[in-house]
Amino acid sequence: MHRQEQHAPHRCTVIANDANDQAGNLTDWEQEYDQIGAGRFCGRIDELNFGGLQLFNEHTGRSLLQRCKVWPDSFWFGFPSKRNETRINGQSVESSDVLCRPGSTEFELVTPESFDMLSIVVSKAKLQSHKASEDIDLKLLDAKNYPRLRLSLRTLQNFRYLLRRILQPTINKIDSDLHHDLLIMGLLELLAEEIPNKKVAPSYQHRKAVVERIKDYMATESIAPVTMTTLCEVGCASRRTLQYSFETILGISPMTFLRISRLNRAKRMLCQPSTSSVSEAASFNGFYHLSQFSSDYRQLFGELPSETFAKSHPANNSQLHSNALEPCVRTVPAFQHCLQRRGT
Amino acid sequence: MHRQEQHAPHRCTVIANDANDQAGNLTDWEQEYDQIGAGRFCGRIDELNFGGLQLFNEHTGRSLLQRCKVWPDSFWFGFPSKRNETRINGQSVESSDVLCRPGSTEFELVTPESFDMLSIVVSKAKLQSHKASEDIDLKLLDAKNYPRLRLSLRTLQNFRYLLRRILQPTINKIDSDLHHDLLIMGLLELLAEEIPNKKVAPSYQHRKAVVERIKDYMATESIAPVTMTTLCEVGCASRRTLQYSFETILGISPMTFLRISRLNRAKRMLCQPSTSSVSEAASFNGFYHLSQFSSDYRQLFGELPSETFAKSHPANNSQLHSNALEPCVRTVPAFQHCLQRRGT
DNA sequence: AGGGCGTTATCGAAATTTGGCAAACATTAA
DNA sequence: TTAATGTTTGCCAAATTTCGATAACGCCCT
Structure with a gap:
C-alpha cells in the first residue's frame, strides 16, 4: 500500500449552537451557513483527520442553506441521511445518490431539519497514487458538472457502514493505518461503479x-x-x-x-x-x-x-438594551412596511 | 454653449473588401465581424470625428455577425436602415427603435445584406457638460440593460436627416462648431423622449x-x-x-x-x-x-x-498551391464526414 | 447513381410560463 | 383590538414553449 500519512489521525468533536460557528468548525473548509428552519440551532461535528484524508459526520438540527468550498486539489463525497429533502446546487438528491464536488469549487446545499451527513474528503494526490486508480481519475474530472453520482444501494450501504464504523471513538490507535487504506480503497470501488446522475427537469x-x-x-x-x-x-x-x-x-x-x-x-x-x-x-x-x-x-x-x-x-x-452610545439608525424611507415577516 | 473640441473635425472615408478589415477601420472601436451572407464582402465607412464625438455611416454589403465594443466612457447610438432584419444582443429591432450601448461593453449585432447604419458616439463627459442634461444622465446609466430605445418616428426621422446632412462632404469648415452643438442638442432631445423597449419574448x-x-x-x-x-x-x-x-x-x-x-x-x-x-x-x-x-x-x-x-x-x-514547405495537417480522426457543408 | 449518415423541418403531446383572482398575512391607522 | 390597505402566496385555465418521433433533405462515400 502506498500510504503517506505520518501520524495517528486527529480526532475531534465540536458542538455548536450557531450555524455560523458550525460552518467554521470544519477544518480546511470555506463555508457559510444560513439558517432556514425556525428555532435555536444545534449542531455537532465528529471529525477524524488523517491529513489529506478527512472523515466526518455532521449533524445539523435546523434546516440550512449552505455555501461550501472544500480545500484545493481534493474531492468531497457526501452521504446525506435524508435524501429526498436535500438539494445540491438546486438539484434534488435521490435515494441512491452520493454527492461529489471537487475542491476550490463553491457549491450550495439545502438541508432539512434534524439532518446528518457522513462526509469524506480526499486529496487528488492520494487518490491517484493508489493503484487501481488508472481509469478513474479521468472520470473524476468529468464529474465536475454532475454533483450527484448514482450508485447501487448495496455499495452505498456498505460504504456508509464502513464510514460510521471508522468514526466510532472506541477504535484503537493501531488500526488507523488499516482504516486509512480501507477508506481509499472503498472510495476507488465507489468511483468505479459511479454513474453521474444527469437527470434534471428541463426547466x-x-x-x-x-x-x-x-x-x-x-x-x-x-x-x-x-x-x-x-x-x-x-x-x-x-x-x-x-x-x-x-x-x-x-x-x-x-x-x-x-x-x-x-x-x-x-x-x-x-x-x-x-x-x-x-x-x-x-x-x-x-x-x-x-x-x-x-x-x-x-x-x-x-x-x-x-x-x-x-x-x-x-x-x-x-x-445592551440601549443604543445611547451610538444611535446608528440610518435614514428611514417612507415605505416602512416592506419586507417584514410574511408567510410560512 | 460648452464646447471643448479644439480642431476642425477629421473626416475620412474607407472602403473594405473584407469584413475583418472593415471591423478595424472604425477609429477607437474594438470589434470583430463574422461574415454570414454569401459572396465577396464590400463595405464602406464615412466617418466624421470631432474628438469625443464621432459620427459615421457604415455600409456593409453582406450579412454580418458583429461583436462590438465602443471606446470607454461613451455612449453609442445606432440608426439602422433595415430595422426588422437587424438584431442587437438577440433582440429584433423594431421600426421605431434606436440602438444604444455604453462604452467598454461588448454587444452583438446581426445585420442583413446590403445594410446601412448611421452611428453617433459621444463621450459621457460631453453629454453631461451640457445644460439641459440634468435628469437625463441617470436614465442613460439605467439604459445599460435595454439596448433598444423607442422613439417617435418624427424625432427619429428628423435626427436621421440631421446626421446625414452633417455627414455630407460638401460642408464648409466654418460650420463644424455649429454641427457639433446641433448633434449634442439633438441627442439630448432624443434622450429626453426615449423609452426603453423592454419587449422580449418570454423565451x-x-x-x-x-x-x-x-x-x-x-x-x-x-x-x-x-x-x-x-x-x-x-x-x-x-x-x-x-x-x-x-x-x-x-x-x-x-x-x-x-x-x-x-x-x-x-x-x-x-x-x-x-x-x-x-x-x-x-x-x-x-x-x-x-x-x-x-x-x-x-x-x-x-x-x-x-x-x-x-x-x-x-x-x-x-x-501558394503546395504545402511542401510544412505539411501542417494534423491527425485526422476517423469520422471525416462531420461538420462539413450542409443545408442552406 | 445509390446507400449511409447527419441535420433540418413538421407536428402532436407534454411541460412550462403566464396572468387573473382569491385567500393569507403584514402594516398602518383609528 | 379592529378595520382598512397593501403585499405575497396559492390555485387555475389559457397561451406559449419545449419535447420527441418521424419524414424530408443534403452531403459524403462507394
Missing part, C-alpha cells in the same frame, strides 16, 4: 438562472426595501415563475429567501466586534422597525438579537 | 443562455468535429430548442453558425503572417478536407483561401 437551467440573478442582485445592491415587482425584473421572470424558481431550487419562496438571508446577515454582523449596537445591524440589513426585527429574529434563531450581541460583546454589557 | 432569456453556452463552448474547446447531440448537451436543450434558440437569437441554424464561425476564424488566420499555409488554417479550424474547405470558403467569401493567403503573404507566393 432547471432557467430557474437556476433566475435564482442566481436574484442572488447577484442581493449581493451587489444595498438591501433597501425590495418589492416583488423589482425582483421579477431583476430575475427576468413573472411573479409565478419567480415563485416556481425559488421553490424548485431552494425550496422556499422568494420573499422568505430575502428575509432569511437578511436575518442571517444581521446575525453575522451582530457577532462581529466592529458592530456597536443591535440597531446598527438591523438597519444595515434593511430592518427599519426594531421591534419587528427582534420578533422575526427571535422566531428564526430562538434568541433575541440583543442576546446574540451580548455574547460577542462581553465588555460593555451595560449598553 | 428570450432561455434561448439566449442556450446560444451563449454554445459560444463559450466554441471558444474554450478545440474545434474537433462536433455532433448535434453534443451541442444539445452543452446547451442544455433538446435539438428542437437548440434550433429555435439559434433562429431566434442569431437568425441561423446551429450547424450553420458553427461552420460560419470556423470559416471566419480560418480567414482571420489566413491573414496572419504567422500562418504558413492554407492547410494549416484549415485543419486548425476543423476542416479536414481541403477541397471541401476551399469550396465552402469560396462560396462564403467569394474568393479561394489560397487567394486570401496570397494577399497577406506576398513574399513567398511560390508555395
